[in-house]
Amino acid sequence: MSARARPADPDARRWVGEPPKDTGDGRSPYERDRARVLHSAAFRRLAAKTQVHTAGTDDFLRTRLTHSLEVAQIAREMGARLGCDPDVVDTAGLAHDLGHPPFGHNGEDALDTLAASCGGFEGNAQTLRVLTRLEAKVLAADGTSAGLNLTRASLDAVSKYPWPRRPGQRKFGAYADDLAVFTWLRAGAPAEGRRCLEAQVMDWADDVAYSVHDVEDGIHGGYVTLRPLLTDPDERAALCADVAAAYSGESPADLGEVLLDLLADPVLTPLAEYDGSHRAQAALKATTSVLTGRFVSTVVAATQERFGPGPHRRYAADLVVPRRIRARCALLKGIALRYVMRRPGALSRYQRQRAILAELVAVLVDRAPDALDPIFAPVWRAAPDDAARLRVVIDQVASLTDPAAVAWHARLVGGGAPSVGRGVKLG
Template sequence: MSSVGGDPGDTARWVAEPPKDTGHGRGPYERDRARVLHSAAFRRLATKTQVHAAGTDDFLRTRLTHSLEVAQIAREMGARLGCDPDLVDTAGLAHDLGHPPFGHNGEDALDDLAAACGGFEGNAQTLRVLTRLEAKVLAPDGGSAGLNLTRAALDAVAKYPWPRRPGERKFGVYPDDRPVFDWLRSGAPAGRRCLEAQVMDWADDVAYSVHDVEDGIHGGYLTLRSLLPDADERAALCADVAAVYSAESATDLAGVLVDLLADPALAPVAGYDGSHRAQVALKATTSVLTGRFVAAAVSATRDRYGPGPHRRYAADLVVPRRTRAECALLKGIALRYVMRRPGAEARYARQREVLAELVAVLADRGADALDPVYAPVWRAAPDDAARLRVVVDQVASLTDPAAVAWHDRLVPGRRAA
């Protein structure tokens, strides 16, 4: 059972609900977790791309399996620090609900297409899904309150608790979602994430870095052995990481990379051949790296703040600089050898075209082409920008296969594949 502590306002909901006694004594964060697990948005993650196209290989991860892994890592790490385990679990399960079809490529495409209504960002869209788009609770005015999670749960999902800033790509709220955002952030230090959100974010980084490399090795897209003798390739990798994932210089990353590649934990997967023995070795490597990254953050946080329990705004997660660099290098390996592998850009370009053509045709056809849940919202929208936001909500909700199917149905003569 959840142990709810701290400010009673943490368990408040945007729309007040009568007490619910199911006879099992479930706490508010357990109810939050169940609402996310049973949501349509969570189910749709099963066929949304993580790194590899969803459905291309039964071994590879989707947004759904990734979210389950993030939740497990966050729950364990948070519990060791003293956070409510159901609260950090809920944040891990919910953190990617707003991601559109085709992974980060789709996110970038929709950001360009939604420029007239404030852009698109997966985390801001997650807030919108949780507080507006999911069907669970109605507000007194008849509008949707989404899943109506507790204030603490919404705050724990807020990776970027600020509106869009000039020149910045990451943000956590669109202008028309400010009322609920301001409510959930009431009393919170401006721009600061709660500990549970920091735990979820680090769990996301750990899962992303370790598991995407695991998928890349299993899929035959990369071999760590090939990096060992090639100084030029290592330098190019470090330059990629410094540009995309890390504040460290490429020179500093180069030293960390040499040590990482020489780490005994990685040796068993150097000659991966897909056999059962090789898969066991690969899984052991991912377990060691995940445990190491989690333990480093827990230990450093306890060293700074004491044994705890720590929760909400009583502490910040401390991740050692070298640990962050190692994690960033693994993310860079997946970026360079999986996401940017030969032939990938042509597929990404076609995905962007599919989304652009789909947004255009839906904006032109309007309510008649939208799902019944979006059509009345489109009709009630006061201006073109608001109608565009409804179209973007519709497209973002689609799975990868659904986006292709909608495109092929609505855009004659321009098949997605």
């Protein structure tokens, strides 16, 4: 890599050196990063990937694409107030879900089981793989793909879980065969596993968008009502138990106290009285705006109180999220979990989705490389062993949208109901 092609700022460097851009537009490296993500095929595919509700089932409901746009907007505003480069946090918000497979977190869990012999599957590790290997944009000198070849700062900002897989730990940010680029992007981090401020901002923006907007979708869709929580202590206790198990380190008793305060907040009144009218929709939108603003402003103020007014970027500060604010956010996420994701009929749908993915992986293992997309077939042929070939199949399936996964299954397996529990055999 020539010195001319390598920026002096190590945060602005790219894994593969690129010649200077002579477009004369004056854009920073981080503005270019944002544009690369926004124009990528992986980003467009998020339009047909499930957020909480199945993609395409309702014109109002959010997909991974709309969720990512909302995360990016929240992260950009919050990061700018703290002094982060706004394009770095914006890029992180746009890119954070690029690795998520069909069928949301259910698909993620299914692929983790199916990929056990090649290191498992994790949406955030897959995002790094998309950004640095799978997306078609930049080639290295040896002809291998460097993905979008984002700057170090942007890649680090996307790293929500900046460590490889550890025994007993479900969340991680890099597969074993991506450790070279992962080690490179983490250069300059003061401690193993410590996230840069921009990644923390993106993660909190993700939590805020997830909690507030998924409850909004649930209320609009008729799945969520606050009346049982307002009137039934046992229902409140059950919700707090769910939240303690899934989203929070707080005890159910402590969450119960926060929940009572949350339910007493007048801003939630429209959630209990929603009837679908224009007036009700406007009130619901006002509620989501107020909640989002509070979650952002409180965290910005707490961070500035501890670390000073800034500007802060990279490893100069850590995001401060007050305990009760984090608990409120977790409770809203729990409402979506309990009343939307676990609503009657959901289990059978999840089982079918997992069976579709299992059978699709199995048939692609049997019929690769011919059945793979042209971008994956040569990579499969060059793979040195069964584990590497399985990883290519997993990459192929993870890249599919929800409708494409169903269509591929129908074409390759058949139109009948999938057989739950079919395994994958190699060799």
